[in-house]
Amino acid sequence: MSSSPDTQRAMTAEQARWFADTFDKLVSGVGRAVIGKNDVVRLVLTSMLAPGHVLLEDAPGTGKTSLARAIAATVQGTSSRIQFTPDLLPSDVTGVTIYDQKTAEFTFHEGPVFANILLADEINRASPKTQSALLEVMEEGRVTVDGTSHDVGRPFLVIATQNPIEQAGTYRLPEAQLDRFLMKTSLGYPDHASAVQILQGSAIRDRSEAIRPMISLRAVEDMSALAATVHVDPAVLEYVSHLMEETRLAPEVRVGVSIRGALALMRAVKVWAAMNGRHFVIPDDVKALVRPVWLHRFVMDPEAEFNGASALSVMERILADVAPPQARQQGA
Secondary structure: OOOOOOOOOOOOHHHHHHHHHHHHHHHHHHHOOOOOOHHHHHHHHHHHHOOOOEEEEOOOOOOHHHHHHHHHHHOOOOEEEEEOOOOOOHHHHHEEEEEEOOOOEEEEEEOOOOOOEEEEEOHHHOOHHHHHHHHHHHHHOEEEEOOEEEEOOOOOEEEEEEOOOOOOOOOOOOHHHHOOOOEEEOOOOOOHHHHHHHHHOOOOOOHHHHOOOOOOHHHHHHHHHHHOOOEOOHHHHHHHHHHHHHHHHOOOEEEOOOHHHHHHHHHHHHHHHHHOOOOEOOHHHHHHHHHHHHHHHOEEOHHHHHOOOOHHHHHHHHHHHOOOOOOOOOOO
């Protein structure tokens, strides 16, 4: 298959098989460093190809840094890590312009955000101003300093983390900023068998160092462009629209899913379909991703939450009430 897919044509069955095979190789490569978490790895890689960014809510020591490094190594990219603290400044993230006395000119020194895979560790510990600086780069894909724009490059994936414990001194991400993350998920602790395997290799401090690149950065961009050509039947679009509307009508929800959230879901399900070797989306793709893509976008009613309601319980009810289309119309 061509390394530069024609984005004007719908994906073919042959291209879908190539996409699925390549995706599985990426998952296998990352899985050498992040053991027993292939489901989460698939979600994160889907976000990268959608493209979008991921918010992980995890306790310390679950392998978030290893995940970022492993993905960067697998796609022949660069990675960096920012430990967010209350005194972190926006320039510590984006970079700063410095006057060079020798040349009598101002030069821009890139910040850690200039990487293909960026781990923003404990983002909720930084001030809202610093959070906004990162979220702006996530949205625009560039940094503007002193009126000059600097592209951060492609692909660009931010894996931001929140620590669910030790909330003292943290700044909760506003709902409008949470909406900019394509997905929210969790690595969690490994199961027993995976933990034993990790302990057996305790002498290896960084498993990502042994990972060899599977594809080039250009190929990642080609995969992303190819995924955008996956066919979506009008019946599936109707299904997603009905689900979105129901989140707004639910009495337990103060603010439901926005059109940006629906568009994010559509980008993600196209990648998910191709990852499964299909050149068309089916309702099961929507059901598989609606939770990680939508749940963090809900603004729940406080009284409903006090009475035991949750975004998950509301979404489960909506999925049960809204009937999916039963058959895919031909015409892909």
